[in-house]
Structures are given as structure tokens and as C-alpha cells.
Amino acid sequence: MALPIVEFDPFGGRSVVARPVRPDDLVAVGAMLARLSPSSRRLRFFSPLPRLTPRVVRPMVEVDHVTHEAMVAVLGDTVIGIAEFVRPDPESTDAEVAVVVEDAYQRHGVAAFLFKALARSARRQGVQAFLAEVLPDNRSALALARAMSPDAELQRIDGEIRLRIPIVRMPAPPLASV
Numbered sequence: 001m002a003l004p005i006v007e008f009d010p011f012g013g014r015s016v017v018a019r020p021v022r023p024d025d026l027v028a029v030g031a032m033l034a035r036l037s038p039s040s041r042r043l044r045f046f047s048p049l050p051r052l053t054p055r056v057v058r059p060m061v062e063v064d065h066v067t068h069e070a071m072v073a074v075l076g077d078t079v080i081g082i083a084e085f086v087r088p089d090p091e092s093t094d095a096e097v098a099v100v101v102e103d104a105y106q107r108h109g110v111a112a113f114l115f116k117a118l119a120r121s122a123r124r125q126g127v128q129a130f131l132a133e134v135l136p137d138n139r140s141a142l143a144l145a146r147a148m149s150p151d152a153e154l155q156r157i158d159g160e161i162r163l164r165i166p167i168v169r170m171p172a173p174p175l176a177s178v
């Protein structure tokens with residue numbers, strides 16, 4: 001399915017584009033993950049030093065765009081973030097979501113932008129809510145969830161926080177002029 005490319009300008013004149021991931025993003029996505037701080041890696045992968053081998057990264061870029069979708073945020077030629085959802089049961093209206101933005105570009109709205117772009121394609125496939133498990137000290141993810149939906153629900157289970165974020169009324173990001 002052709003997904004819309006969207007862009008925004010959080011850094012004053014340097015547009016960030018969100019587009020569906022491609023298999024040839026393997027090296028760029030791997031490099032972005034390798035640049036993450038130990039803290040961001042721990043919050044995304046629940047482990048400070050995951051082995052970011054092609055075996056780990058390849059499933060993130062070789063998605064089927066049906067049960068697994070991913071969008072990358074690209075600044076110039078550099079991938080600076082990736083958001084993905086997995087929906088193993090096509091009958092379910094919920095999908096598991098994960099997002100990470102490179103440390104140097106955090107707190108500029110990139111995750112919110114990627115999230116809206118991903119939600120747009122998820123809604124087209126009938127997804128109504130994103131689910132995420134996050135560590136209890138992950139203030140950024142909790143803030144992101146609240147910013148994305150005032151109806152986001154939080155549940156503490158076995159030392160983790162389970163988020164449910166309705167996406168039905170989430171605004172779409174601006175379409176790219178490129």
C-alpha cells in the first residue's frame with residue numbers, strides 16, 4: 001500500500017520527512033540505533049547494550065506493511081528516528097507500537113510527528129489503538145502518550161507500564177510538498 005510521505009520543520013529550515021521504511025534503510029537504521037545513548041537504548045529495548053547486529057535490525061526494515069509497519073524520520077540523508085507497529089492478529093483493532101528518536105534530536109516534536117504519521121497508516125488498516133509497554137521511569141514515553149491522546153490509559157503490570165493510546169481522533173501530520 002502506498003503510504004503518504006509527510007514532512008515538518010522542527011529545526012528552522014531543515015525539514016524532517018517521515019516515510020515508510022525500506023529494506024535498504026538497514027545500514028542507516030542500524031547506525032541510528034548505534035548512536036543512541038545507553039539510556040535511550042534501555043528505554044527502547046529494555047536492555048542497555050542490545051546487540052544491534054543485522055539480525056536484530058533487519059526485521060525492523062523488512063516489514064510486510066500489513067502485520068508490521070514502520071516509518072522512519074529522515075533529516076537530509078540521516079535516519080534520526082523510527083516508529084513501528086505490529087499487529088499479528090489482523091482482526092484486532094489494537095497494535096503494539098514502539099518509537100525511538102536519536103538523542104540529539106529529542107524534544108523537538110519528532111516522535112509526535114512520527115507517531116501521527118504511523119497512526120495515519122494504522123487507521124487505514126482498521127487499527128483504533130496503539131499499545132505499548134514502557135519502563136516506569138520512562139517519563140518521555142509517558143509524556144508522549146499523554147500528548148498524543150488525552151484518552152491514553154495507563155496500567156501498571158509486573159513492574160512495567162502498559163499504555164493504551166486511542167488513535168481514532170489523532171490529527172494527521174501535514175502532507176509533504178516534496
Ligand SMILES: CC(C)(COP(=O)(O)OP(=O)(O)OC[C@H]1O[C@@H](n2cnc3c(N)ncnc32)[C@H](O)[C@@H]1OP(=O)(O)O)[C@@H](O)C(=O)NCCC(=O)NCCS
Pocket residue numbers: 039040041043044097098099100101102105106107108109110111112113132133134138139140141143144145147
Ligand atoms: C520517547 C521518545 C521517543 C520521545 O521522543 P521526542 O522526539 O523527544 O518526543 P517529542 O519531542 O515529540 O515530544 C512529545 C511530547 O512529549 C513531551 N516530552 C518528551 N520528552 C519528555 C521528557 N523527557 N519530559 C517531559 N516531557 C517530555 C514533549 O514535551 C511533547 O509534549 P507536548 O506536545 O505537550 O510539548 C524519546 O525520548 C526516545 O526515543 N526515548 C527512548 C526510547 C523510548 O523510550 N521509546 C518509547 C518506548 S518504546
